Amino acid sequence: MGQRKIRVLIAKPGLDGHDRGAKVVARALRDAGMEVIYTGLRQTPEMIAEAALQEDVDVVGLSILSGAHMALVPRVLELLRAQGQENVKVFVGGIIPDEDVPRLLEMGVAGVYGPGTLTEQIIRDIYAAVGELDRPLRS
């Protein structure tokens, strides 16, 4: 009798040096019953994709405050697709100018969250995106 938990990778790509927001979100997802793999600061897109693969996560949450999101996010998406993880939902949080939000969503990002977002909103969106955990499990 197994249990199935939503697995989420929370990562901070790039060079910005504070991760309070990422920790708040990680904690909220934990309290919502998810298993959150927290990788800490200064991750490259390659490190994030590798961790997403090894941990077989359903969701990747990227926290970016540095303004480098238009470079970092597409690279993470590309690497995930290249390794066969196109089903993984990618969420972005941090300081994202309004005009960049539609462009990120168009690239395949599942949600973008700025300051002041309620964690309940993020949890609801993750449940909606991951659905009934029916992602294909075969390689």
Add this chain to the structure above:
Amino acid sequence: MSLAESVLQGNRLALARLLSQVENETEEGLAELNRLFPYTGKAHLVGITGAPGSGKSSLVTQLVYALRHPAPEQKPVRVAVVAVDPSSPFSGGAILGDRIRMRELAGDQGVFIRSMASRGALGGVAASTANLVSVLDAAGFEIVLIETVGAGQTEVEIARLAHTVIVVEVPGLGDDVQAIKAGLLEIADIIVLNKADQPGVENAERALRTMLELASARGTLSGNAQPASPQWTPPLLRTVATEGRGVQAVVEALYNHRNFLCQSGEWERRERLRFQTQLENLFQAALIKRLHETVSATEYGHILDRIVSRQISPWKALEILLDGVVQ
């Protein structure tokens, strides 16, 4: 192609997905595990345990790094890490943070790191940790490091799972009586005194040495002066894991212990103990499953009612259930 076949061919995504299936104990996962079992038995399973914050993750990182970058004449071994962190008893969720310390290992295809939540198990590892380790063993990793949750005194389940147990101690955790209490130190094959640049390291080392000397006197006291197998005395090694200091000596101790296990017949004994534990756990689970299949919920509730009203004892109820006679 089945997941098991892909795993045997070295497909890392298939490996990650099979680990999830096995962790969730899906029917497919267990079937694939069954298929992989003949390929297991080659890996050296090494447990790393110790108090929260004692530096287990940092030590694991440095151990993996040293194993991947040996002296020029040695071949680097492939290493997998299973890192267990606790699940929240309230939400069932977990923060798995062991990867934070493992940045240095990124990008190395000879390393595979998997975090897992304890999911309610209290022994320091999760119920399915043994099965995840088996998959990694079959996938060809020569060493599998199992990092337990931050352990206190009784999280000793790792001793039944690993061939070699490393217990990480730090200065300032207690006096020499703590060191002779039963528990974590008893299961140590290698003792690492980490954070050896901190004050109190001399006292901590003295307490641990006293404990080790008392332990090696035990054979003589009980009249068993000539043990059947050569005794292993756990080495006590100082490290500063964050800087990698002393880690090479831990790697050497690991290999020494493996040689000892193989030459003394202890390897087989530990494997036997591991499978005995596993078989008994499986047997318990199967018995409970069968109980619920053969005894209806109404009948079961009726028996519980009679125990609560003191008409029969739990021991009598067990007899009734085992005989298959439900009244």
